[in-house]
Amino acid sequence: MSRTALNPLELTLGIMTAVGGFVDISQLVFSGQAGSMFGYSLISAFAISTIGIMVYGEMCGRVAAVAHQPLFSLMRHRLGLKLGLVTLVASVLSTLVTTAAEIGGLGMILNHLTGAPYMLMCVASTLALMASMWILPFKWIERTYGLLGLFMIVFVVALVAMHPPWGKMAGGLVPQVPHGLSNKQLLNYSYFVVAIFSAVMFPYEAFFYSSGGIEEGWKPKQLLTNRVTSIVGMGLGSLLSIAVLALAALLFAPTDVAPQMPGSVALQTAIPFGKLGLLAALLGMLFAVGGAAVETCMANAYSISQFFGWEWGRHKKPWEAPRFTIAWIVMMLLALAIVLTGVEVMKLVGYAVVFSIVVLPLSYLPLMLLADDKSYMREYANKWLAKILGWLFFVIVTVAAIAAIPLYVLTAGGQG
Amino acid sequence: MLRRPLLLLLLLAGCSKGPQADLQYISSARSLAGEWALVNEQANQGHLTHAYVKTMRQSIRQQLQTNAQSLTEPKSGYGSEIGALLREPDDAPPAALRVHATNLKHVEDSLESA
Secondary structure, three states: OOOOOOOOHHHHHHHHHHOOOOHHHHHHHHHHHHOOOOOOHHHHHHHHHHHHHHHHHHHHHHHHHHOOOOHHHHHHHHHHHHHHHHHHHHHHHHHHHHHHHHHHHHHHHHHHOOOHHHHHHHHHHHHHHHHHHHHHHHHOOOOOOOHHHHHHHHHHHHHHHOOOOHHHHHHHHOOOOOOOOHHHHHHHHHHHHHHOOOOOOOOHHHHHHHHHHHHHOHHHHHHHHHHHHHHHHHHHEEEEEHHHHHHHHHHHHHOOOOOOHHHHHOHHHHHHHHHHHHHHHHHHHHHHHHHHHOOOOHHHHHHHHHHHHOOOOOOOOHOOOOOHHHHHHHHHHHHHHHHHHOOHHHHHHHHHHHHHHHHHHHHHHHHHHHHHHHHHHHHHOOHHHHHHHHHHHHHHHHHHHHHHHHHHHHHHOOOO | OOOOHHHHHHHHHHOOOOOOHHHHHHHHHHHHHHHHHHHHHHOOOOOHHHHHHHHHHHHHHHHHHHHHHHOOOOOOOOHHHHHHEEEEEEEEHHHHHHHHHHHHHHHHHHHHHO
């Protein structure tokens, strides 16, 4: 998600980066399964959760630009040391599992692209990610992965080429429970709603976004550009997930296929466009998931460094913020170690969404409190719309957090 | 107040055995059979790269093996069906793979309505 855009070219680049960087492995997997199992009805879950991440993303950027406060520094002050520490540990663990899921996803995608062994590809992709994080400045880390992730637009083109029932798709924007579901299917449906909310509103996005705003030295005069970039970019990015869902409803649902592997999602573009479509999809997925792996890993390093008051930031040379640098290296290696235990990627994806939604309310609460606080935010404090939407989504994610673990167990992660 | 029933529910969900507990593996195997059929269908039309076809078939087979090993009743009818699916060659005709998917779907439907 890019934030600095001072002219039309910068604005366009910022939006394109946000679009390409929006999707991650969980969104890919859950979009494909949601479409094949429940048709277009879960489009509304993507649409509503995207509004949620727009609201909090805008708030993160505003707080970073006006109060210059990173999220975990806020948490320590607003939640107190004990609750702040609990939130930090829970958040680091859930984000670490998310990083592992992204690395596992990268290994699978590279395995499908090259035919080389999965584990070897996990190690190679981790090393490549670490090299890019070491070498590239912050803005170019975002842009490289975000812009190359735009290959994923092939899913939107494939959807248009397949002539979907646009009316039915538009109907999916209305929140609904499909008719005639059994109790088991109803539980599965509820699990998917929770999982989609979690996958779209991952807490790491807020940590990364807020810290990135400070990295880039945002000022209040850039707020409008930030708002446009994040809202338009995230909105268009969400269309990629919706395209994957709609293609699954069109191509997988009639044959009762609920994609069990990230690689299956790429079949959706091979059907209309053959090998070129397949390669574009795999490349887009590779960079989108790679970007998410970098963001999750850095989000953890930001959180830990900000909580303990260490020097942090990619605008500094790695040796100028040594504990921050060690933190992201350790996080990346720990995530790789999790993958190398042989745990299934799909299981990691399930754990990532469940653990993350549990952490979400505690991640967004201090942000809301500060964004509401006029003594910090002056005339930039939340206005009525931001307040209403912010608290509404806070209630939604809290309910989802309470329901997440029971639903995961009862549905065997959406399979049962 | 809700903690006890919830804990009991979670315990029951975690400890259940028999066909109902196997339902998730049957669903997964049914879907994998469908994915395998799609891969072979597209491969036959020249729509996929060699590396993709090879690795997808490997991953599908691996997942099916995990499902078969996770069954609490491997000697059941559905266990045999998953076994038969696993014995299919990598380049099995899509129609043959879809027959397995349909058979597993019937088992799934009957278990769900039980």
